[in-house]
Amino acid sequence: MSELIEGFLGKSIEGRKSRLPAKLDYLQSATGLFLGLFMWGHMFFVSSILISKDFMYAVARFFEGSFIFEEPKPGLVSIVVAVVFLIFIVHAALGMRKLPANFRQWQVYRTHMKMMSHEDTTLWFIQAITGFAMFFMGSAHLFLMLTQPSTIGPFGSGDRMVFMWPFYLLLLLAVEFHGGIGLYRLSVKWGWFEGENAKQTRATLKKVKWAITVFFLALGTLTLVAYLKIGLENIDQNRVGQKYAPTTQIHEIYQAKVRA
Amino acid sequence: MSRTITIKALKYNPNSKVSKPHVAEYKLEETDGMTLFVALSKIRETMDPDLSFDFVCRAGICGSCGMMVNGKPALACRTLTKNYESGVLELFPMPAFKLIKDLSVDTGNWMNDMSKRVESWIHTNEEVDFSKLEKPIEPEVAQEVFELDRCIECGICVAACGTKLMRPNFVGAVGLNRVARFELDPHDNRTIEDYYELVGDDDGIFGCMSLLACEDNCPKHLPLQSKIAYMRRKLVSLR
Ligand code: HEM
Numbered sequence: 001m002s003e004l005i006e007g008f009l010g011k012s013i014e015g016r017k018s019r020l021p022a023k024l025d026y027l028q029s030a031t032g033l034f035l036g037l038f039m040w041g042h043m044f045f046v047s048s049i050l051i052s053k054d055f056m057y058a059v060a061r062f063f064e065g066s067f068i069f070e071e072p073k074p075g076l077v078s079i080v081v082a083v084v085f086l087i088f089i090v091h092a093a094l095g096m097r098k099l100p101a102n103f104r105q106w107q108v109y110r111t112h113m114k115m116m117s118h119e120d121t122t123l124w125f126i127q128a129i130t131g132f133a134m135f136f137m138g139s140a141h142l143f144l145m146l147t148q149p150s151t152i153g154p155f156g157s158g159d160r161m162v163f164m165w166p167f168y169l170l171l172l173l174a175v176e177f178h179g180g181i182g183l184y185r186l187s188v189k190w191g192w193f194e195g196e197n198a199k200q201t202r203a204t205l206k207k208v209k210w211a212i213t214v215f216f217l218a219l220g221t222l223t224l225v226a227y228l229k230i231g232l233e234n235i236d237q238n239r240v241g242q243k244y245a246p247t248t249q250i251h252e253i254y255q256a257k258v259r260a
Numbered sequence: 261m262s263r264t265i266t267i268k269a270l271k272y273n274p275n276s277k278v279s280k281p282h283v284a285e286y287k288l289e290e291t292d293g294m295t296l297f298v299a300l301s302k303i304r305e306t307m308d309p310d311l312s313f314d315f316v317c318r319a320g321i322c323g324s325c326g327m328m329v330n331g332k333p334a335l336a337c338r339t340l341t342k343n344y345e346s347g348v349l350e351l352f353p354m355p356a357f358k359l360i361k362d363l364s365v366d367t368g369n370w371m372n373d374m375s376k377r378v379e380s381w382i383h384t385n386e387e388v389d390f391s392k393l394e395k396p397i398e399p400e401v402a403q404e405v406f407e408l409d410r411c412i413e414c415g416i417c418v419a420a421c422g423t424k425l426m427r428p429n430f431v432g433a434v435g436l437n438r439v440a441r442f443e444l445d446p447h448d449n450r451t452i453e454d455y456y457e458l459v460g461d462d463d464g465i466f467g468c469m470s471l472l473a474c475e476d477n478c479p480k481h482l483p484l485q486s487k488i489a490y491m492r493r494k495l496v497s498l499r
Pocket residue numbers: 025028029030031032033035036037039088091092093095096098099127128130131132134135136138175178179180181182183185186189468469
């Protein structure tokens with residue numbers, strides 16, 4: 001009965017306001033923070049290809065449990081992806097509450113934004129648009145990783161880039177803008193790092209935000225190109241769809257043959 | 261050296277059936293230290309007696325002259341025309357408030373409603389005895405409270421807020437600042453629970469999307485960003 005009353009009045013049976021809006025606000029930030037930081041780590045993992053194919057291979061094998069199991073277990077990757085997917089969905093559901101919900105809201109915000117040319121107001125709009133785009137792009141990518149984790153590797157990922165690079169370029173832009181702005185917004189929203197002079201801190205945070213965005217966009221683009229190059233080489237060498245064999249492994253096979 | 265400046269202003273009377281919204285253009289000689297107040301008064305005296313706008317103190321104290329100047333909300337009496345290099349100033353009434361006519365909006369009733377909504381008065385069970393000296397209060401605390409009390413209710417933070425424009429029920433920075441002011445004041449016996457009842461929802465503190473145009477445009481430079489973040493932390497930490 002109390003649930004009925006609370007839903008009906010928006011107040012608990014003690015006549016108090018629901019604590020849920022506070023929890024949702026907190027959860028929006030917590031999921032955003034997780035995703036934002038996760039994307040930093042994620043970028044470092046995928047950019048391992050810039051060091052060498054072997055290194056990227058080792059990183060990929062690591063996530064398949066190479067530290068425990070002899071055989072690669074792509075299922076482990078699926079589990080991690082599933083958890084991230086879940087957090088992503090929760091974050092998107094919460095973010096949705098903030099998006100313009102009808103034409104008038106859209107129109108009034110656009111007009112206001114153009115009139116004011118106020119940076120943080122414009123940045124919010126970019127965050128909303130990129131967030132909306134990620135409903136689809138983020139889901140598509142996560143679904144792919146969830147269902148085909150074994151294809152992740154220097155060759156597999158390279159092959160994927162050959163036909164999917166425009167998609168990944170857009171996703172990269174969306175993630176870096178959305179996440180970068182989001183982390184900045186988190187800091188000002190909760191007053192992190194505020195110190196003595198909040199205005200000064202905010203200006204610094206804004207600079208750091210842009211630096212981070214540029215850094216990750218550059219790293220991401222280089223990484224994308226590196227995979228694309230491998231994919232094109234694979235076509236040239238007629239080995240599309242093959243699994244990458246690390247040099248040490250080839251070396252071992254060679255040694256075994258020599259010994260035999 | 262004097263120059264001719266152009267003032268464009270939205271003219272519209274929402275209460276008239278025949279009035280059509282349009283932008284009127286006025287050209288006038290700029291004088292030394294001319295403010296928008298001076299310019300608009302001149303226009304009304306010599307060119308267009310029908311042009312409506314609000315002024316009282318002409319000194320940035322009463323908060324009645326807020327308007328959109330080239331897209332940004334500002335106090336017209338504190339706006340120097342010489343700071344606009346192009347010499348063109350486009351004036352719109354502040355959005356978010358009820359339009360009375362042309363550049364004149366009703367901030368007064370809105371502020372009244374806001375004050376009632378956040379119960380903008382000291383809540384205490386103590387009887388004040390006016391024949392006795394006031395209870396002492398730490399100077400730093402008093403300073404902090406006075407700092408937030410400097411708000412002149414001009415409505416600029418409200419007009420600057422994209423969240424407020426999308427969601428008309430949002431309390432706005434001025435309301436959240438007011439809550440922070442009483443929360444800081446030791447005379448007020450309200451608890452965080454009590455403030456949660458006032459602004460603990462998506463029309464209140466949790467509706468704020470941290471766009472910070474309030475902070476960036478407040479003519480009194482109130483620490484709105486810090487105070488909103490402070491109230492958010494307080495209200496979220498409630499069980
Ligand atoms: C379907 C995908 C997504 C949607 C629809 C979405 C939507 C949103 C929206 C609308 C906001 C603004 C919330 C506000 O103004 O209070 C936001 C905040 C944020 N988002 Fe996303 N987002 C998505 C995915 C992501 C991803 C993948 C990341 C990680 C890079 C991320 C990181 C953040 C962060 C850090 C914030 C700030 C949190 C806050 O303001 O409390 N989001 N998101």
